[in-house]
Amino acid sequence: MNTNEATTSAANHLASPSGAAKADRPDTHSMVVIHRGLRREARVLAEQIGAVRDGDARRARVLSKHLRDYLIGLHHHHTGEDELIWPLLLARVDLDSDVVLRMEEQHERVAATIATVREKAAGWRGDKAGSAALVAALDEHRAVLAEHLDDEEANLLPIAERHLTAAEWNAQGEHFARSARHRAPLFLGIVLEDATPEERAAFLGGLPAPVRWAWNAVGRPLHARRVRRVRTDERVSRVGRVLAALTGVGILYVGASYLAAPEATAAGFGLPAWPTGDAAAFLTLKGLRDAGTGLAVLALLAARQHRALGWVMLAFATIPAGDALTVLAHDGSVARALGVHAATAVAVLASGLLLLRRK
Helix, strand or coil, rough: CHHHHHHHHHHHHHHHCCCHHHCCCCCCCCHHHHHHHHHHHHHHHHHHHHHHCCCCHHHHHHHHHHHHHHHHHHHHHHHHHHHHHHHHHHCCCCCCCCHHHHHHHHHHHHHHHHHHHHHHCCCCCCCCCHHHHHHHHHHHHEEEEEEHHHHHHHHHHHHHHHHHHHHHHHHHHHHHHHHHHHHHHHHHHHHHHCCCCHHHHHHHCCCHHHHHHHCCCCHHHHHHHHHHHHHCCEECCHHHHHHHHHHHHHHHHHHHHHHHCCHHHHHHHHCCCCCCCCHHHHHHHHHHHHHHHHHHHHHHHHCCHHHHHHHHHHHHHHHEEEEEEHHHCCCHHHHHHHHHHHHHHHHHHHCCCCCEEEE
């Protein structure tokens, strides 16, 4: 070790928080994992925005929302460092103060690129010229951000490990959780997406058990849905969705009608005779099953699980088809069999096929 290295080592030792044991040093690798997610999202946004078809306002809305969330997350991330990390380090370091000051200056440059990106995104509706301007702003933002993240990982994190306690380092994570709590599932998903199993276990292990449960039960599916919407420009048939909605509402109405007035409703089914007495309870059972079927369709539609709904609609098409065959086999009304049941089966089948067809 030369004289300069020895002097730096001694200064760093003296500047460390008094009484802080080596075991109390922060795990700064968590920042590397966070940076990995930020780099990926900045790249994906630039790629997807550049691929938007001219005038595709719907796709522009999807990407604009994700861009806005990404910028909010990055802002809160840097704000935590500005308020909680840099001041502590500047008070404790001497020879390395230039690194901390450089981080502050880089944050200002990143903030300037964020302002430019937001300006270009404000009026963007998917037009070709607007897309090009926004991608150019994102490319500049990515270049400045990458320079900062690389510098921070190589030069700032080792300083933080020597001069901060684990509690002081973790305070920025707590600050972020408070500031961005409404978008916590999205940001946690961004961080964990490319994490190794060990990194993922370390991140989740530091969370309270209820939060981990909420992430697995709710947060992870929400993030997966966001990823699909942002990175794949899939279009689900509007006709298929409308037919599914009409089917769900219609069958729910039929089920409710059988429950409210089974004898009056049953006459419209098309069969020549209906059960009476105790056997009339079968009409109530039919009403309950129709109501459940309608609710299942509407629930999948509300959850935007269009592919799953497509397969469900194909399966449900067997119900009105079977009704039509049953009416015909028991000398029922041909008009009801074909005009009501068979027609419903065709509509449900068409809805399923349209929902499964991706554009």
